[in-house]
Amino acid sequence: PMNLFKTLIAAVVAVAATAPTASALKPKEYPDTLMIPQRAVVVSGDETKGGSLMAILYDTSDLHFTDPSAPRFLFLDRQGKVALGIGGYVKGTVQYDFGGSINDGASFITYDIPVPMNPAQRNQFYGNANHSTIFLQLVGHSDKFGYYQMYIQTNFSGDGATGYGLKLKQAYLKVGYVTVGLANSTFVDGAAGTPTIEDQGPAGEMSRKNILVRYAPRFSDHLSGAIGVEVPQASLTINTPEGTDPTVAKINQRVPDIPAYVQYEWDGGKSHVRLSGLFRDLSYRNLVSGQNSFRAGWAIELSGKIMPTPALSLFYQGAYGQGYGSYLNDLDGHGMDLIQSSVPGKMTAPRLANFELGVRYDFRPNIFMAATYSQARVLRQGTLGGSDYRYGQYLSVSGFWDIVPDLRVGLSYLRGNRANFDRSHGHANSVMGMLQYSF
Numbered sequence: 001p002m003n004l005f006k007t008l009i010a011a012v013v014a015v016a017a018t019a020p021t022a023s024a025l026k027p028k029e030y031p032d033t034l035m036i037p038q039r040a041v042v043v044s045g046d047e048t049k050g051g052s053l054m055a056i057l058y059d060t061s062d063l064h065f066t067d068p069s070a071p072r073f074l075f076l077d078r079q080g081k082v083a084l085g086i087g088g089y090v091k092g093t094v095q096y097d098f099g100g101s102i103n104d105g106a107s108f109i110t111y112d113i114p115v116p117m118n119p120a121q122r123n124q125f126y127g128n129a130n131h132s133t134i135f136l137q138l139v140g141h142s143d144k145f146g147y148y149q150m151y152i153q154t155n156f157s158g159d160g161a162t163g164y165g166l167k168l169k170q171a172y173l174k175v176g177y178v179t180v181g182l183a184n185s186t187f188v189d190g191a192a193g194t195p196t197i198e199d200q201g202p203a204g205e206m207s208r209k210n211i212l213v214r215y216a217p218r219f220s221d222h223l224s225g226a227i228g229v230e231v232p233q234a235s236l237t238i239n240t241p242e243g244t245d246p247t248v249a250k251i252n253q254r255v256p257d258i259p260a261y262v263q264y265e266w267d268g269g270k271s272h273v274r275l276s277g278l279f280r281d282l283s284y285r286n287l288v289s290g291q292n293s294f295r296a297g298w299a300i301e302l303s304g305k306i307m308p309t310p311a312l313s314l315f316y317q318g319a320y321g322q323g324y325g326s327y328l329n330d331l332d333g334h335g336m337d338l339i340q341s342s343v344p345g346k347m348t349a350p351r352l353a354n355f356e357l358g359v360r361y362d363f364r365p366n367i368f369m370a371a372t373y374s375q376a377r378v379l380r381q382g383t384l385g386g387s388d389y390r391y392g393q394y395l396s397v398s399g400f401w402d403i404v405p406d407l408r409v410g411l412s413y414l415r416g417n418r419a420n421f422d423r424s425h426g427h428a429n430s431v432m433g434m435l436q437y438s439f
Helices: 002-017 051-057
Strands: 041-044 073-076 082-098 124-128 133-142 146-155 167-175 178-184 209-215 223-230 258-266 271-286 291-309 312-322 351-364 367-379 389-404 407-420 425-438
Touching: 051 073, 051 082, 051 133, 051 146
Parallel strands: 041 073
Antiparallel strands: 073 082, 082 124, 082 133, 082 425, 133 146, 146 167, 167 178, 178 209, 209 223, 223 258, 258 271, 271 291, 291 312, 312 351, 351 367, 367 389, 389 407, 407 425
């Protein structure tokens, strides 16, 4: 697997190296005659110009279903070279949990299912609106740099799952093929995520936002790639059944995460397949030897979206590796990047695997359904005990109806299962309704 990752990195670098200037690559083309949609409100500027900028604002090819799409309010300059969009959505959810409940607000995290089932946490009626979001997006064109973008997005989950504090989700600058700032990791394929109502998403879905520098060139109309240098966020398990392990300690990470991918797309970008790789050098302190130590983390992922017909979409992603728990929905923040080994003072990167399979069918332009099944697994290693997480299962079936443009309602059923290494299980079920207005 490490050789495959090195080959993937070499492929992206080698192809990019053959193009000494940006003009030797294949920039993504945007039509310059795109009509401004009827939903848009042009606050100022000349709406007859800047069609290519509108195409960028309305390009959803790399977005996850839960990401806000195009802004409603537009400011245009007189020359059609700069456009500023303001948008987002107000989203409220209400849910009823039965046969087991997860105390994570409007999220459905199978890692947090109680094992064994807690009788006091069997049912719940709950409502939430903290995933409502606001964003600003500025796009422009320069004769020297080509297209550029600045993007800022916030929501209101900064005080935790049930709070309403303002939280910065993304803030980045993109100039040509280079992106700098807080954005979705290069290892995340947002378009491969299945539509769901709850924002956490399936257990085995990749989801990570990092401070990064990313180079993402296009080599042709069908072939593209990317390589990133990203600030690592490592989660370590330093606890034992007896308490905190006195032989190891967490320290600052010293080596950036390096993800890369190669992608082939067709049907105008509506379908794609992506092969991704991730390399991590995870740091910790060995208190027995009194030295800083390192363990390699890596992962290989295959992901994509296929549209066999205009009404049918298939989603898939699956990965295998070690020490990439921070990139997984179910395992982020739960110490699955490094765990204790059987040797005092040493840690190891646990082997992990995950997958997600999903489908969406559009009955009409404004009515569709989606379903997904997903797993995240920890392969037993080191000092993991019987009460530790072995795998999580996530099942979701959802229906959506756009009553009028920008006003969407949804209803879904979710079922989750957590299994530990001692074969004990916990379950949770939820029926969730949604009302969302985009602007």
